[in-house]
Amino acid sequence: MGEPAWIGIDLGTQSVRSVRVDASGAVLARANRPLTSARRTSPSGDRHEQDPLDWLAAVDATLAEVADPAVEGIAICSTSGTVLLTDDAGRPVARALMYDDARAAAELPRIVAADPERWSSSMQPTWALPKILWLEPRGRRIAHSADVVAAHLVGHPVATDTSHALKTGYDLVAGSWPFDAFDRLGLAPETLPEVVLPGAGLGRVSAANAKITGLPAGTPVYAGMTDGCAAQIAAGALAPGAWNSVLGTTLVLKGVSEDLLEDPTGAVYSHRHPDGGWLPGGASNTGAGALTEMLPGADLDAFDKAARELGPISAAIYPITKRGERFPFVAPQAEQFELGDLPDDLHRYAGILQGVAFIERLAFEHLESLGAEPVGSVSLTGGAVRSDYWNQLRSDVLGVPVELPATPDPAYGMAVLAASGGASVTETAARMVRVERVLEPRPQETLNNLYGEFVAELTRRGYLA
Known part of the structure; x- marks a missing residue:
């Protein structure tokens, strides 16, 4: 047996990634597999499904590469709001509805009517609860994507965690499902999973799965969190005033507050901090995905490289690639727009980068307006951190230092959570997470002026109150 190690699994939109980490935070092994079963076929673009059997095959394949006899625990993260139905053994019975699938939007009025005080401002059409009602789960079990993977590893159905349960309607303050409201919606209690805190034990790797993956049979599997929270752990942003900004396909912000932030607009929601308190934030429909969609x-x-030479431009694009925004404001009617002169694709590229940075700044301003502690520093994670130019641009627009963690990915965050073993994840992250670089903001009058014009245009269009 070697030194103790832990595995984190990230069930992403386009791939599955697994990582094995030791007690010092050093990465010992990595593996990934693409997910190819995505289906977006509706004329309106509101349909996004994946085959959960594709997830399980990819998970087994990555674990076979990173497994080791010294592994002492595993935790799993997945996309927030992705939901599916399983049989009584925890096996998927149909394709999963992904985090941005919006076919169930027509269920929203019925949900709000069932409990207006609870859901009139918070429930959104792409959350899991509308999808569940649309699926009509009679005789089936409700599961989130991470739950299905955990059940596959341990060989039986598992509890879900408070992080994944949030968008299914779980009451984080009361610590229970809102059964009265669910009864009015015709949602039977027996279809719902038990809910536990992140880091709680879900079961142990079965002998059957150990033969497939090479993991030690009996390895503990711990409850994980959604991918945005996992990235926050990987960034070590677990104390008030520290924030994590995950810029991948979409932009996700996560911070820490001692008290629950109430947002009457419904743009901000909060997860429970594994160590107590809250993790406020939100997920935008804008992000780095706009680059491949628009270019x-x-x-x-x-x-x-060319944008670095070009520098800030007096133009920006609100880079939303489909109708509707959910954070930092809720505007189902929101559509892409451009400000200033964009004569070629290079300027469009720069305009997209600046537009995303402006949405990021607006998001932090909205969070502070609700009572969040002022932003002291921001840890940047997600695929977009590969762009040094964009990292510096975001620091300039925000006007605060940005930190680049050494291992900025959700799978790493899940390895840290598994290593905490139910103890303080904040203390565990302090021992394991390392910052690779810190970028200081530079004064940018052009960007500040353009940001004011950008916000004014959002307001003129009715997206901002």
Whole structure:
């Protein structure tokens, strides 16, 4: 047996990633597999499904590469709001509805009517609860994507965690499902999973799965969190005033507050901090995904180098690629727009980068308006951190230092959570997470002026109150 180690699994939108980490935080092994079963076929673009059997095959394959006899625990994260139905053994019985699938939007009025005080401002059409009602789960079990993977590893149905349960309607303050409201919606209690805190034990790797993956049979599997919270752990942003900004396909912000932040607009929601308190934040429909959507086939690395020479421009794009925004404001009617002169694709590239940075700044301003502690520093994670130019631009727009963690991915965050073994994840992260670089903001009058014009245009269009 070698030194103790822990595995984190990130069930992402486009791939599954697994990582094995030791007690010092050093990465010992990595593996990933693409997910190819995504289906977006509706004319309106509101349909997004994946085959959960594709997840399980990819998980087994990555674990077979990173497994080791010294592994002492595993935790799993997945996309927030992704939901599916299983049989009584925890096996999937149909394709999963992904985090941004919006086919169930028509269920929203019925949900709000069932408990207006609870859901009139908070429930959103892409959350899991509308999807569950649309699926009509009679005789089936409700599960989130991470739950299905955990059940696969241990060989039986598992509890879900408070983080994944949030968008299914779980009451984090009361610590229970709102059964009265669910009864009015016709949602039977027996279809719902038990809910536990992140880091709680879910079971142990079965002998059957150990033969497939090479993991030690009996390895504990711990309850994980959603991918945004997992990235926050990987960044070590677990104390008030520290924030994590995850810029991948979409933009997700997460911070820490001692008290629950109430947002009458419904744009901000809060997870429970594994150590107590709250993790407020939100997920935007804008993000780095706009680059491939709006500049198909472009050499983004070449554009990034050229943008560094170009510097800030007096133009920006609100880079939403489908109708509707959910954070930092809720505007189902929101659509893409452009400000200023964008004569070619290089300027469009720069305009997208600046537009995302402006949405990020607006998000932090909205959070502070609700009572969040002022932003002291921001840890940047997600695929977009590969762009040094974008990292510096975001620091300039925010006007605060940004930190680049050494291992900025959700799978790493889950390894840290598994290593905490039910103890303080904040203390565990302090021992394991390392910052690779810190970028200081530079004064940018052009960007500040343009940001004011950008916010004014959002307001003129009715997206901002």
